[in-house]
Amino acid sequence: MMNFREHPAPWRRLDIPTTVISPAISPAPRDAWEVVLRSDPNALESQSAAWTDAACATGSFEDASRLYETVDGRLLVLPMLRRRHTIGALSVEASNPPGWGVGGLLAPGGPTPAEVATVFSELAARRVLTQRLWPNPLAAASWEAGAPAKAKATERVAHLIDLAGGFDHVWSKLAQKSSRRGARHAEREGVTVECDNTGRLIPEFYGLHCQAVNRWSHLQHEPEWMALRRHRHNDPPEKFEAIAHCLGERCQVWVARIGRTPIASMIVLQGNNAYDFRAAMNEDYTSYRANDLLLRLAISDACSAGCGFYYLGDSGHSVSLARFKERFGARPYDYAEYLLERLPISTAERSLKRAVKRAVGFRDSGLIG
Numbered sequence: 001m002m003n004f005r006e007h008p009a010p011w012r013r014l015d016i017p018t019t020v021i022s023p024a025i026s027p028a029p030r031d032a033w034e035v036v037l038r039s040d041p042n043a044l045e046s047q048s049a050a051w052t053d054a055a056c057a058t059g060s061f062e063d064a065s066r067l068y069e070t071v072d073g074r075l076l077v078l079p080m081l082r083r084r085h086t087i088g089a090l091s092v093e094a095s096n097p098p099g100w101g102v103g104g105l106l107a108p109g110g111p112t113p114a115e116v117a118t119v120f121s122e123l124a125a126r127r128v129l130t131q132r133l134w135p136n137p138l139a140a141a142s143w144e145a146g147a148p149a150k151a152k153a154t155e156r157v158a159h160l161i162d163l164a165g166g167f168d169h170v171w172s173k174l175a176q177k178s179s180r181r182g183a184r185h186a187e188r189e190g191v192t193v194e195c196d197n198t199g200r201l202i203p204e205f206y207g208l209h210c211q212a213v214n215r216w217s218h219l220q221h222e223p224e225w226m227a228l229r230r231h232r233h234n235d236p237p238e239k240f241e242a243i244a245h246c247l248g249e250r251c252q253v254w255v256a257r258i259g260r261t262p263i264a265s266m267i268v269l270q271g272n273n274a275y276d277f278r279a280a281m282n283e284d285y286t287s288y289r290a291n292d293l294l295l296r297l298a299i300s301d302a303c304s305a306g307c308g309f310y311y312l313g314d315s316g317h318s319v320s321l322a323r324f325k326e327r328f329g330a331r332p333y334d335y336a337e338y339l340l341e342r343l344p345i346s347t348a349e350r351s352l353k354r355a356v357k358r359a360v361g362f363r364d365s366g367l368i369g
Helices: 029-040 051-057 115-122 138-144 166-172 177-188 202-219 226-233 237-250 281-290 289-305 319-326 344-358
Strands: 061-063 066-069 075-078 079-085 092-095 130-133 151-160 192-198 251-260 261-270 274-281 310-316 331-341
Touching: 029 051, 029 075, 051 061, 051 079, 051 237, 066 115, 075 115, 092 237, 092 281, 115 226, 115 331, 138 151, 138 192, 138 331, 151 166, 151 177, 192 289, 202 251, 202 261, 202 274, 237 251, 251 281, 251 289, 251 344, 261 281, 261 289, 274 281, 274 289, 289 310, 319 331
Parallel strands: 092 130, 274 310
Antiparallel strands: 061 079, 066 075, 079 092, 130 331, 151 310, 151 331, 192 251, 251 261, 261 274
């Protein structure tokens, strides 16, 4: 994880006019939230009310979303989750918390710099211990322009595929030959693919995900017991079951198999855009190129559904992960995550994590969990 630092933005020293005319409503009313979500072309399903419901269903969070109204009648929604058992000035809130994907402000047509600045101003005035904002990478310019100097920022890199030209254009013009060959190879090797939106395939996905955690622990020289404990805490099976239940048809679980054996799987959230939220595979079957086939089919389905972008998630500082995504036509998008805090909690957390990593001989592989 990169360290937080002051992230310069040329507009921060200017007086950006306040746009909100009414106090924020929290939690945000569901009907208004859904309207705003569908009117924001860059919106991801991790910014939806259903996603908030899924997070709350795990028992770890409470809905702290906020609805704003501007002088010209525009409605804005900030998805926000509050860590349970944190209250008042000790509240810990995030949009979204680690492990829960992209959050950030929703607005018809996308938020403007003035709207971002106004929301930051309102948040900064609240008596809350920490407020973490992980915005949509497609709105990076508005967030950089509207963020105040007091907001600590950390740089991120996301990879997205622009689906504007349709699947034939994406697959023939943007995707590299190696990806197309890989998908054909998987079919010749007998890889079959199933997609379900009822949650029925969650157990197969989760089994592969647990295998991946074991693999990452070995790559990073992390004790297996520590990796599994963190995995059970951050990503219990109930989390993915809640996502599938709350999002319904908007949550797709894709599974690739050889015979009856699952060898690769991914969860894709589909709305205005597609969000490849989690993926995992059995490394013993890498030669089958199942991921190439999975992505071809998922991208094709997203195009058919009218999605504008296919978000492949953050790539961190992993060169190999970035290259893999770029094989399918994804482009890197630089953006930042922001933090408002009343006490230097993040500094203490980083120091503690560094100490633990040194103690166990941890080696950062650059993988994104």
